[in-house]
Amino acid sequence: xxxxxxxxxxxxxxxxxxxxxxxxxxxxxxxxxxxxxxxxxxxxxxxxxxxxxxxxxxxxxxxxxxxxxxxxxxxxxxxxxxxxxxxxxxxxxxxxxxxxxxxxxxxxxxxxxxxxxxxxxxxxxxxxxxxxxxxxxxxxxxxxxxxxxxxxxxxxxxxxxxxxxxxxxxxxxxxxxxxxxxxxxxxxxxxxxxxxxxxxxxxxxxxxxxxxxxxxxxxxxxxxxxxxxxxxxxxxxxxxxxxxxxxxxxxxxxxxxxxxxxxxxxxxxxxxxxxxxxxxxxxxxxxxxxxxxxxxxxxxxxxxxxxxxxxxxxxxxxxx
Amino acid sequence: xxxxxxxxxxxxxxxxxxxxxxxxxxxxxxxxxxxxxxxxxxxxxxxxxxxxxxxxxxxxxxxxxxxxxxxxxxxxxxxxxxxxxxxxxxxxxxxxxxxxxxxxxxxxxxxxxxxxxxxxxxxxxxxxxxxxxxxxxxxxxxxxxxxxxxxxxxxxxxxxxxxxxxxxxxxxxxxxxxxxxxxxxxxxxxxxxxxxxxxxxxxxxxxxxxxxxxxxxxxxxxxxxxxxxxxxxxxxxxxxxxxxxxxxxxxxxxxxxxxxx
Numbered sequence: 001x002x003x004x005x006x007x008x009x010x011x012x013x014x015x016x017x018x019x020x021x022x023x024x025x026x027x028x029x030x031x032x033x034x035x036x037x038x039x040x041x042x043x044x045x046x047x048x049x050x051x052x053x054x055x056x057x058x059x060x061x062x063x064x065x066x067x068x069x070x071x072x073x074x075x076x077x078x079x080x081x082x083x084x085x086x087x088x089x090x091x092x093x094x095x096x097x098x099x100x101x102x103x104x105x106x107x108x109x110x111x112x113x114x115x116x117x118x119x120x121x122x123x124x125x126x127x128x129x130x131x132x133x134x135x136x137x138x139x140x141x142x143x144x145x146x147x148x149x150x151x152x153x154x155x156x157x158x159x160x161x162x163x164x165x166x167x168x169x170x171x172x173x174x175x176x177x178x179x180x181x182x183x184x185x186x187x188x189x190x191x192x193x194x195x196x197x198x199x200x201x202x203x204x205x206x207x208x209x210x211x212x213x214x215x216x217x218x219x220x221x222x223x224x225x226x227x228x229x230x231x232x233x234x235x236x237x238x239x240x241x242x243x244x245x246x247x248x249x250x251x252x253x254x255x256x257x258x259x260x261x262x263x264x265x266x267x268x269x270x271x272x273x274x275x276x277x278x279x280x281x282x283x284x285x286x287x288x289x290x291x292x293x294x295x296x297x298x299x300x301x302x303x304x305x306x307x308x309x310x311x312x313x314x315x316x317x318x319x320x
Numbered sequence: 321x322x323x324x325x326x327x328x329x330x331x332x333x334x335x336x337x338x339x340x341x342x343x344x345x346x347x348x349x350x351x352x353x354x355x356x357x358x359x360x361x362x363x364x365x366x367x368x369x370x371x372x373x374x375x376x377x378x379x380x381x382x383x384x385x386x387x388x389x390x391x392x393x394x395x396x397x398x399x400x401x402x403x404x405x406x407x408x409x410x411x412x413x414x415x416x417x418x419x420x421x422x423x424x425x426x427x428x429x430x431x432x433x434x435x436x437x438x439x440x441x442x443x444x445x446x447x448x449x450x451x452x453x454x455x456x457x458x459x460x461x462x463x464x465x466x467x468x469x470x471x472x473x474x475x476x477x478x479x480x481x482x483x484x485x486x487x488x489x490x491x492x493x494x495x496x497x498x499x500x501x502x503x504x505x506x507x508x509x510x511x512x513x514x515x516x517x518x519x520x521x522x523x524x525x526x527x528x529x530x531x532x533x534x535x536x537x538x539x540x541x542x543x544x545x546x547x548x549x550x551x552x553x554x555x556x557x558x559x560x561x562x563x564x565x566x567x568x569x570x571x572x573x574x575x576x577x578x579x580x581x
Contacts, residue, residue: 011484068480068489069452069462094448094465094482101449102456110418110543113447126547132339132444137550144418144543180461180495184477184488196483202580226580244467244502245481250335250443251359251501259580269335273446280578281558282571288562295555298574302563310568318572318581 002030002086005079007099008048008056009091013040015047017199018091018153023051025118025156029125030086032163033057035079035170037072038064042167049165051158057082057170068181069095073102075172080107082170085146087125089118092150093198100150109145116155116256116277125149133250133269134276153199154256189245192230197246200229202259203278205248206241207233207271209264209285209304213241218308219263225315231255231275233265249274263304267292284308323377323471326433327367328424328454329360329396331389332444339444344539345546346414347444349386356392359439361506364396366499367437368507370471378402380431384412384423390522397517398509405431409526414539421450423537425457426530435476436496440465451498461491467502 004026009016019034026032034053036044041058048056057079063071076099080088090100092114104111115127125147129138141147197203204226206219216230223230232242234249248255250273260278265271267283267290275281276295283292288301300307333339337352364381371377381396383389384407393404407427415423428436436458441448455462463469466478466489476495480487481502509517527534535541561570575581 068464068487073456097447097449098452098462098464101452104418104543105421105453105456110416111447111449112544113449130552131341131549133335135339135552136341137552138345138546139548140544140546142543143545177456177459177461181463181489181491184490186488187486189482189484189486198483244500245483250446254446259575259578273335280580281555282574284567284571288560293558293560296558296560297555298558298571299560300563300567300571301560302567306565307563307567307571310566311571312568314569314572315575315581318576 003033003083004030005076005083005085005088006032006034006053007076007088007090007096008034008036008044009093009096010036010040010044013043015044016091017158018151020047020051020158021153021156022089022091022151023048023053024159025151026089027052027161028118029120033083033085035076037075045165045167049163050160052161052163053165054163056165056167058167059170059172061172063174063178066183067179068183069098070102070180071174071178072099073106074174074178075170076103077106078172079170087147087149090148090150092152097150100148104148107145109148110142111148112140112142113150114254115149115151118149118151130277133273152254152256154201154258194223195227195229197229197231197248198253198255200255201257202226202228203231203248203255203257204228204261204263205231205233205265206236206263207265208235210236210241211264216242218305222261222308222312225312233271262292263308265292266290267295323371323374324432324434325367325371325377325379326428326431326436327363327379327381327396327401328436328438329364329381329383329392330357330442331355331383331385331392332357332442335443340551341549344414345549346539349388354388354391356395357439357443359441359443359501362499362501362503363437363439364399364401365506366469366503368400369504370435370469374471380405382424382427382431383407384420384427393522394517395509397520398513399507400513403520404522405525406522407525407530411527411534411538414542415537416542416544417445417447417450417453418543419537419541421453421457423530423532425454426532427525428458430530434493435471438496438498440498440500451496455496458496461495463489463491463495464498466497466499469497469499469503
């Protein structure tokens with residue numbers, strides 16, 4: 001059966017959820033062969049095997065952490081040469097997209113980014129994407145070379161599908177460009193203990209209506225009651241109320257959770273671009289004319305300072 | 321020695337307009353006004369700041385697109401860029417990111433450069449892969465997604481804020497840089513800048529100037545094919561309640577019904 005390369009996003013051997021989702025999609029096209037790089041690469045094998053990887057190719061070298069992106073492209077290309085897959089799937093993170101992009105150029109292939117679904121087709125995998133602030137849905141395929149496709153988090157269920165997952169060392173030769181961009185220092189982001197925004201099943205966001213950094217704790221309290229990630233609109237970020245890394249929208253992050261709760265967000269097109277593919281959308285806003293209400297499954301016209309705390313309290317009460 | 325900076329910009333359909341696809345499933349550009357992609361304004365701004373710090377620098381703005389795309393170049397020139405290159409050719413209609421990057425790479429090489437600066441993504445396609453592809457094609461280091469950038473003594477340094485860490489990066493010129501909207505507010509063109517822009521040179525190149533064959537670009541030469549594009553059905557009208565003291569509880573009821581609680 002045809003093999004599909006799956007690039008593994010992991011932190012010291014802990015596989016991130018979007019990679020497990022990729023394995024579900026990869027199995028629709030062929031047999032997943034996972035590629036895990038860097039410290040702890042071999043530790044990923046068990047969980048990858050449990051989710052369908054027939055083989056796990058691993059490599060570790062200081063180049064993966066000391067230089068930006070290109071060493072990982074060299075390694076993925078080595079895996080590509082070794083396996084001759086029918087497709088290469090990569091999670092749609094910022095780095096994942098850059099790795100996929102450079103690989104596509106090298107192997108002379110087209111690239112599709114931010115797929116939200118993937119199916120086998122007569123002429124290769126067919127990817128579903130959202131276009132124009134998610135007002136359109138397109139179906140596309142790569143027509144030259146081996147399809148390289150990046151997939152957004154929350155695009156497929158994580159399914160157990162035990163496979164061999166045999167670990168094999170991948171031989172990688174780094175090219176001249178690999179050491180072009182040096183990572184001089186790396187400061188890990190302080191963990192909030194909340195899920196990563198782009199991967200979260202539930203996102204609770206605050207906007208202009210939150211009216212100050214000191215009020216964001218009520219958004220955070222609601223998020224914590226639901227085990228959700230916290231997002232912010234551009235207005236809230238530009239005002240300095242919340243970090244840019246939490247910005248949802250055209251110039252921030254694109255999210256596609258099961259549930260999106262917007263508080264004090266009017267819903268300008270730039271914000272909708274980043275959240276419109278959310279499965280269920282809820283909004284709380286004082287202004288009954290706010291465009292966000294055109295998108296919602298459930299909306300409350302009211303003061304968020306009254307509604308959000310009451311909601312949080314009720315959720316906690318129901319959870320007992 | 322002069323620092324040659326090339327800034328790649330894109331002319332995009334206004335996101336607040338009614339964007340849709342034409343019959344050939346390319347973006348319909350006739351029905352919606354275009355403008356300089358907002359994220360590219362940050363690239364122009366950083367180029368201007370780097371040029372200010374350099375002894376001698378020249379900023380060229382480059383775009384690939386139809387006649388109207390000149391508007392994007394004019395905006396960048398009025399912000400303070402020195403000259404512009406417009407690559408226009410009928411055969412470019414429907415070109416995807418692989419083809420566009422090929423045209424940009426050839427044009428950048430023809431123009432001559434020490435530093436290429438782009439925005440982090442376009443505001444229409446929002447793929448965010450062009451900077452990495454361009455670096456690969458040019459064979460230069462990529463120093464991408466920077467929220468801070470500095471060029472000194474032939475070295476570019478910058479800060480990349482990722483999901484899990486913030487990284488300090490360094491590369492030797494020639495290099496390619498992409499900047500985020502956190503790199504610094506883009507300036508507004510002054511009246512003087514707008515007037516000066518009218519006199520600045522805009523070179524027009526076509527595919528033959530870049531020795532690119534028609535079948536390497538355009539819809540036919542595209543590396544990807546769009547099979548269908550459908551407008552998402554409008555969301556069915558949701559339930560909207562007015563808070564009269566129980567809004568939070570009512571919403572909790574809805575979330576429980578939907579099994580989120």
